[in-house]
Amino acid sequence: MSTPAPAALIPGHPRTPALRAARLVLGRDLRLAFRRPGELVQPLIFFAIVATLFPLAITPEKSQLVLVAPGVVWVAALLASLLALEFLYREDAHDGSLEQFAVSGQSLTGLLLAKSVAHWLLTGAPLAIMGPLTAWADGAPMSALPGVFISVAVGSIALSLLGSIGAALTLGVRRSGVLLSVLNLPFTVPVLIFGARATQQAIQGVDYTAAVQLLGAMAILGVTLAPLAAAAAVRISLE
């Protein structure tokens, strides 16, 4: 009895490089999102609804509304991002794709970072446009809008990435919405505080660089450490 030599079992093909694998995952997630445009716009519509409720509930006077405009923008952004986070891993967890990521031989951290980038592009970046629009509708001067744009853009990165940790921790939990927002609180509260402060400073016309730098620091923390924590949580959920 002889065992045949393993000829051409791995026919000279090397592994796909990590960066290319990440780009493929990013492209896949973007393509999938556009196949379901109805689901894609849900967080943004939710943002618009929440942002509209405030002037209706508080006051239509722009001179007063402009005082709460930063809060309106940021609470709406936070709630929209929480809604969006529920979709981040859900489908991949259900159809076995996350499992395949975990046994692919590629770094799970890198693949989850790619998913988070796609997620931000779809649900966070649009907020950077809707935020200034809302601020303007609530009485902010045009000169303030670039500042609002920057603060929401950077802050949404922090929210998306740090939020992925809570999403990964609640993977196996049914109806995880409230628990997700509770677990993400230690991250979202600082982002909210500094984001609203930056937006307020922009609207008032004072220098907002310090607050934006702190937001940037949180975003960097999110990009570097959040995927690691999320990967650990995903592996545990798959067990």
Add this chain to the structure above:
Amino acid sequence: MAWTWFHKLGSPPYVYKLAATLTPWFAWIAAALMAYGLIGGLVISPADYQQGEGYRILYVHAPTAWMSLQVYVVMAVASAVALIWRIKVAHAVAAACGTMGATFTACALATGSLWGGPMWGTYWEWDPRIIFELVLLVQFLGYMGLRAAVDDTQRADRICAVLAVVGVINVPIIHYSVEWWNSLHQTASVMKLGSKPTMPLSMLMPLLSMFFGYVFLFGALLLTRLRAELLSRERSASWIRDVVRA
């Protein structure tokens, strides 16, 4: 040599017996320290120059708040140990910390509120340290919620361990919030490293006594809960029968 001791701490029956032995000691030491602290603080020490008699709630508020941070740190360290070295007993320690942490934090917020009302005319302020202490309370509740939401005990242990380690970032934020923001809370007068504390000895001694008293109280409570956790987790193991028979 040190390694065998560490190894023994991973064995549930050993830890159970150790906890049973230490608990009464911790309880009595805690009682003694707290008795001295309360009598010294509430009765003997002089009234504060600015706040009069009302400041005395400090003797309960400050140690409780400090303990809320310590409990989280213990929970986070136990979780890290459990994840890195795969020690089941460490998971039980972390689980035992959850409810106690929530209680300490809630008490800290409540005593702070009771202090603030008569003293500064406000029972609640959105001051940074208070905000982040409230976040800490939510973290403990979230930890307990996540543990309850995950079905399998072992998976719940590990996922909560990740949560505890990731959430530890709030602890330094709370501690340094008084330096980063101007707020209702005064800057540290006891814990300044290196320099002398700015409090008179007659106030400082009972306060320190209360701090340590609370530490031993936490120790006693933790060890008791730990024993309950171990009994529940290891209920099908053989050493449980020996314990019950004894």
Add this chain to the structure above:
Amino acid sequence: MSNLVLGARGLHLWRGDRHVLRGVSLELRGGQILQLTGSNGAGKTTLLRVLCGLAYLEEGDVFWRGENVRSNLHGFHAELAYVGHEPPLKADLTARENLSYWVGMRRPVTVARIESALDEVGADDWRDRPVRTLSAGQRRRVALAGLSLLSVPLWLLDEPTTNLDTAGQLLVTRMLEAHVTRGGLAVVAVHHELGVNGVTLHRMVLAS
């Protein structure tokens, strides 16, 4: 003599209070198939997932090429393919797209090779429709196409013939025979005997 060996020693796993895996040990070499049978809930899926490194092991070790897989988990994963109960396909992508992502993420693969793999599993005009419109049997065939494209030595398959008609079951048998003749190994959990011919077949029955 190749060093393609999958080993396991003293695997223990508990689910709550249930002792699911009780000291399982095995050794499988290149050119061999391990057939896992057992009643529902006996632990076949659990054992497969433990061998993949997906499930948490209380005690015991898994070895690949003589080394403990814990020392190089990514390297181990790069040489295995795991297909569970449900084919890991995205419902909104077509068969072609699914394969280009699932396989392409691990190994560069050309359009031509995807097409020929789909040909081999008998995909005709349905290869361009979203996977959610396909029948369970068709999805299983797409998963099999992916398996052959991945070109890895170790296959871990959980009931690969589910939802397949007779022709499909024959396809699985042929693929296993070809894989193993080329020197690969496979651990396959099944309910019925695999009808493979001309290859070394080991059997393990898990009792609940």
